Amino acid sequence: MSKGKTEEAKETVTGVDIGVALLDQSGAVRYANDTIRHWLGPTDSWMKAGLELLISKSRISDILNSGEAVHWRTTLSGLDLHVSAHPDRRAPSGPGIVLVAYDMTPLKKMQERLAEAKAAGDELDAIIQNSYDAIYIADTNGITLKTNDAIERLTGIPKEYYIGKDLRYLEKRGIVEKSVTFEVIRQKNPVTVIQENALGRVLLITGSPVFNEQGEVIRVVTNLRDISELNRLREELLQLRKFHAGDEPVVIASKAMERVIELANRVADTDTTVLLLGESGVGKEVVARMIHRNSKRYEKGAFIKVNCGAIPQELLESELFGYDSGAFTGAKKNGKPGMFELAHEGTLFLDEVGELPLHLQVKLLRVLQDQEFHRVGGVKPVKVNVRIVAATNRDLKKMVAEGSFREDLYYRLYVVPIEIPPLRKRREDILPLIRFFLDKFNRKYQTAKHFTEDTLNLLKEYSWPGNIRELSNLVERLLVTTPSHEIRPEHLPPLTGGNLPGRENSISEKERRKGPAEPDFGVLEKIGESDGLQAALEQLEQRILAAAFERYDSSYEVAKALKISQSTAIRKAYKYGIRGKKREGRKTYSQP
Structure with missing residues (x-):
């Protein structure tokens, strides 16, 4: 060199x-x-x-x-x-x-820092992505930088559609109402607004500024929370009443059940006989327990329940009245007290009293009159002090006319009749009961699942032939079998026991899954007369929308073709469960 x-x-x-x-x-x-x-x-x-x-x-x-x-x-x-x-x-x-x-040491340290920064970035992305609330990040020009999957649940539009879009463009298209981002940039302070979107959801929207070292706003982070459910809960809470029957509360929101509870409380502190009437599963036992709990007998005696329809007739007498020694083969040496004796000073609840055979009706009548009876095989009368609350889902008056129920016993039981209406006649109680059982079984199974708004609307419309018992069983079943935290309409089992009011005439789920078809104007001839104009119009609207979403690539084009706003097209597609064309391996609403 x-x-x-x-x-x-x-x-x-x-x-x-x-x-x-x-x-x-x-x-x-x-x-x-x-x-x-x-x-x-x-x-x-x-x-x-x-x-x-x-x-x-x-x-x-x-x-x-x-x-x-x-x-x-x-x-x-x-x-x-x-x-x-x-x-x-x-x-x-x-x-x-x-x-x-x-x-290589500085380079290795730099690589470690980069790896740490990447891990922190990945963790932040995971946190944003798994947030139940929608999170929306935009720069100072109103360009969308990042959002999460929750945005699709709130708006019906996939998050990929928003990335890179100018918020002014989204406002113009009706996808977003007046954005808080520009207001945050102007004020340089957090801004909170409440808006209702195209899907009818009430959103609490809070935008917060992110500053650089010079004090300039460089990002706006917006949080969107669906408060529709909170508003409903608040309204229900204002109406909700809870009364206790044993360890479990009686949850009511309807005027009809309020009258039932008021009457039950009024007679609770007396010894009068009460007859509870109503369909199976409406909660007759719960009301009976509440009567006992609010009576003077609560501190003195027990609440004893006997299901007269569940005990074989040959054993029913000994179960009710007991037996003495040697009354029959296999009897205990010292005999056995019956349910009347066990309920001494307390309350005896005779469920399904209409199933009592005639010979026991006579014996029951004597107890009601004299407060005494004989054990099976016994010779001495047994004195008791028992309050009778009976219940039945049968028409006892009709049974009296047919001769299968004693008239004198009927009038002895029919002192204070309390009829408990079925759930289909007190729909105000359905959602509070669903939430009560949801909370109960979430605690039991240590889960945190919830129903979507659409699922609750379907359950509210169901006729519930099994009443509260069916409702409780269904909520427990859904909590156990649903894999996700969110219980959606597709998780509901076929509710074959009753119809969904307002849905009997709509297109079936099976038909809906066949995919969109061309508009069928002949539907008016098929259903117009029997089911009414509204049902015909809804089916026609659904089929036209389905065909449009199949034909066009975006909700914007659908809206343009049908001469409606884009937000209306999205809202109606969401209402009818219409899905757009497949993109990137998943089904979404097609967007421009």
């Missing part, structure tokens, strides 16, 4: 954090930059001896003989060095070696 070039190399590499040295063929150091000197220490210890710590003399000889560069890794004073040695045969002073070494 010429002197001029050597000086130029010195100026270039001096002070650079890369070690550079020039060695002759014996390994003596012709030149070493400051980095090499810093790594190796005082020159007296190594300048004459050469750079043995970095390259051995045998390797120098091999490189000069082969004429090829060699690369290797080594450590020096805790440094992780990458070393390259190149032969130099053109130097005036004879063949030599150009040695270049750089420390």
Whole structure:
């Protein structure tokens, strides 16, 4: 290497954090930059001896003989060095070696920081993505940078559609109402508004500014929360009443049940006989327990329940009235008290009293009149002080006319009749009961599942032939079998026990899944007369929308073709469960 070039190399590499040295063929150091000197220490210890710590003399000889560069890794004073040695045969002073070494430690630290930053970024993305609320991030120009999957649940539009879109464009299309982003930028403070979107959801929207070091807004982070459910809960809470019957409360919101509870509480503190009437599963036992709990007998005696329809008739008498020793083969030596004796000073609840055979009706009548009876096989009368609450889902008056129920017993039981209406006649109670059982079974199974608004609307419309018992069983079943935290309409089992009012005449789920069809104007002839104009119009609207979404690539084009707003097209598609064309392996509403 010429002197001029050597000086130029010195100026270039001096002070650079890369070690550079020039060695002759014996390994003596012709030149070493400051980095090499810093790594190796005082020159007296190594300048004459050469750079043995970095390259051995045998390797120098091999490189000069082969004429090829060699690369290797080594450590020096805790440094992780990458070393390259190149032969130099053109130097005036004879063949030599150009040695270049750089420390990998800063690069490794930088890589670690990058990995940590990536992990933090991935974690932040995961947090944003898994947020139940929608999160929307835009820059100062109103361009959407990031959002999460929750935005589709709230608006019906996939998150991919929003990325890169100008909020002014979204406002113009009716996808977004007046955006809070620009107001946040203007005020440089958080802004909160409440808006109702095209799907009828009431959203609490809060935008917050993100500042740089100069105090300028560089991002706006917006949180969107669906408060429709909270509003409904608030309204229900204002109407909701809870009364206790044993360990479990009686949940009511309807005026009809309020009257039932009021009457039950009014007669609770008396000893009058009560007859509870109503369909199976309406909660007759719950009301009976509430009557006992609110009576003077609650502290004195027990609440004893007898299901007259569940005990074989040949055993029913001994169960009710007990038996004495030797009453029949297999009887206990000391006899056995019956339910009347166990209920002494308390309340005896005779469920399904209409199932009592005639010969026991006579015996029951005597207890009601005289408060005494004979055990099976007994000769001594047994005196008791028992309050009778009976219940039936049968028409006792009709049974009296048919001769299967004694008229005198009927009037003895029919002192204070309380009829409990079925759920289909008190629909105000359905949602509070669903939420009560949802909370109960969430705690039981240690889950945190919830029903979507659409699911609750379907359940509210159902006729519930099994009443509260059916409702409770269905809620428990759905909590156990639904894999996701959100219980949606598709998770509901076929509700064959009753119809969904308002849905009997709509297109079936099976038909809906067949896919969109061309508009069928003949539907008016098929259903118009029997089901009414509204049902015909809804079916016609659904089929026209389905055909339009199949034909066009976007909700914008659908809206344009049908001469409606884009938000209306999306809302109605969501209402009827119409899905757009497949994109990127998933079904979504097609968007422009």
